[in-house]
Amino acid sequence: MGKAELPLHTPGTKIDRGYIGESVPRPNAARLLQGRGAFTDDLRFPRLAHVAFFRSPYAHALIKKLDLEPARRQPGVIGVFDGRAVAEYCTPWVAVLAHLKGIKSPEQHAIAIERACWQGEAVAAVVAESRTQAEDAVQLIEAEWEELPVVVDMEESLKNTKTIHPGFEDNICFKREHDTGGVDDAFAKADVVVEDTFHFGRHTGVCLEGRAILADYNAAEHSLTVYHATQAPHMMQDIFSRHLNIPEGNVRVIAKDVGGSFGIKVHVYADEMATAALSVMLRRPVKFVADRLESFLSDIHAREHRAKVRVACTKAGEILAFELDDLTAIGPYSVYPRTSGIEGNQVVNLTGGPYRHQKYKARMHVVFTNKNVTCQYRAVGHPIAVALTEGIVDLAAQKLGMDPAEFRRINLIADDAYPYTFPSGIKFEKLSHHKALDLLLKITNYAHLRAEQSRLRQQKIYRGIGLAAMIEVTNPSPAFYGVGGARISAQDGATIRLEPTGMVTVMCSVTEQGQGTEGIFAQIAASAVGVSMDKVKVITGDTGVTPYGGGTWASRGAGIGGEAVLQAGRALRSNMLEVAAHILKADKAELDIAGNAVINKLTQERKLELAELGRVAYFRPDTLPMDFQSELTVTRHYTPRQYGFTFTNGIQASLVEVDPDTGFVKLLKHWCVEDSGTVINPMLVDEQLRGGVVQGIGAALYEECLYSPEGQLLNGNMADYLVPMSGEMPDIVCAHIETPTLQSQLGAKGVGEAGTAGAPAAIMNAINDALAPLNARVTRMPFTPERILRALKKV
């Protein structure tokens, strides 16, 4: 095996990494910088029709009567349909998974039939020649409703005073209990027990591009081409095929430019299924783009949790046990096909994650409510688990009079303890908590920060320093969804083709939403083949073109898709060298490829330009031996298997200043140390971390979907729902440790969710550190000025 076939992380060997590890700009950014991208709403088609939805104004109501006739008579209207009409073309679904034992959810239709279960659920569709005409006609639909009892509070839902779904005995979608044993004993014997209850505000993704779908049915072929702002084209191909009864091979899903996703665009949305069905029904292309108000009402929400957590410690500060009781509400339906049980499940899996206690008991309930549905959003469950863990750890340190950094040092799992099984059952291949803590303390100049904090307190300036250690799920194996029966691919594939001019085309099943997937694939492919990056063209997001795969979610693009690209690139190089060996009448083992040419491995002399290799292979194969056929298109796939997930670790710090008179929190600086294995492009990794941190800041300080007791969303617009804008954001310092996963040749772990996972905890701890001398404490996110003033008993 030559060096070029060895894993990049092979000990004692210096592998030529090419572009891997370099901060090169993304080639595909150029079109976006000129406004010349192709987002779904930018596409123009002949006979394109537009759909607008009539949505329930009530959180829970029976549809007594729906008069569609006035809408049908409006100018430009092509058709108006209710749930029954669409159901003839689109079968309903139930979002459960076998490995989430006992999970239940009612059947959900593309358009609600008989009953609406949240404000904003679509109950009729108007298709017209323009969106404007469709919206005008929606106004004329007349409905008679019978309001039903509404459940908006999750504690009330759990008590089951009103059962939302007929046929169910209670409002529990899913529950899980976990117990290592010995927990009660550990608490009984502990020197110190701390407990607290934390609340997390329901929030949402607010992708700048609304959900968008353009479905184009061809009646002659019984084929459907869907241009879709999605993270998972193959998953959607399967879904459209099964629910619209079109053979899989006749369904093509194309995700062109996608304007942000963060998990929002990986789910099946009823209104999008309806759009595809309407295209079939009307035999013409139909487009739906969620406007901002619809996005707030119908994009998945996430993170509404109430969790009580307890920790038992020794006097010396050693954590003995964790206990968790989590409650989360998901709206009226579990979301298809990933289910809405995963977030709570992750909270159980991850709480306590960085620490070396062995006793753990958890109880978790997922309940239905009459609010918009919730499901997986960036860093699924992590922000909750990390905040619970780090919040209670800080409280324990405070009670023991220990510095929070020192308390963590005592309890973090040792860097030489791997492989390691955590008491929730998850397995870690190799983490670096102590290295990460040391690096964080160094880059923050922690001792100096503490001294400055103490000095400023004398001047009644209240600064806080918050730490948050974390673990993060990345590179998921089939254990995440596949084992539960979901048709969601855990493997991904890459096809690489040498073009006659010596260029290289890469087609990969992982998709691009701006995180830089296509850029890093170009880096990996160029490095693996031996060409310059300008010779590489990457194509993603088209089920008709790429190998089969899962797409983008759970920080899997670089680690899984990147590995497939690396393996395919190496295989292509090997095949190219076989062609070169015949042309040059040389031994393949003496040749290599570098700088767009075949070279002599020893002398580095350029022997054959790749354009010449391509010319001979494609246009003059008659000059090659009779028994030789070149194979200059290669496909490789990769599935992570050995571990359920390739866990990463990191630690963040936040420095804030709290104004006790106004309750305002000023973010002064934020630091993030992350170990994501092999770093392919440091600039892009830092950008993922920073963007993620800022989303976490949103959760900590600004973002919450507020509902009235009647289940009405009170702040469903961008003026009332606050998101982080540039003026309030701090500069964020990133630093890295590289512990490659040994499961792949590339060694990359994921990084897309780390920032969002840890930032809310770091900020919460920083605020509570600032408030500590004022004997105040906050545990309900987002930490609005009002909540801080209430904690200070000033309002």
Add this chain to the structure above:
Amino acid sequence: MDQTLVVTLMVNGTQVTRSVQPRQHLVDFLRDELGLTGSHIGCEHGVCGACTLRVNGEIVRGCLMLAVQANGCRVDTIEGLSDSKELAKLQKAFHEKNALQCGFCTPGMLMAAQDLVRLNRKPTREEIRSHISGNYCRCTGYQAIVDAIEEVVNG
């Protein structure tokens, strides 16, 4: 609703005349009537800045201005300012610093940034942050955008 008004305006240096509904906002007009899809629609209530355009030299929210209000105006979009190379320095800096991820906010962000460049002074990072604080970016966390603008305005 069917009543239309004729408007004539100069878009990226080319005069265009169209009959438009009085209620159509400028960014819908550009996207739907002229096919200039580089200006994006993010909220349609003037908060997100994705539709930021230049009208008679001033940046405006394309969703808060009606097409009929632009009658007789000079409108510059991302496409025009890219072709004229006016944005070239900013685009290069954004590219090199990866000051964009999904690219949906980018045309509006560049419009707001170029407005600062044209003021021809040396703003601090805080002033840069303040100038683009009406442009929402969910992906980057803003720091690389501030870095890129800083390089151009102070470079």
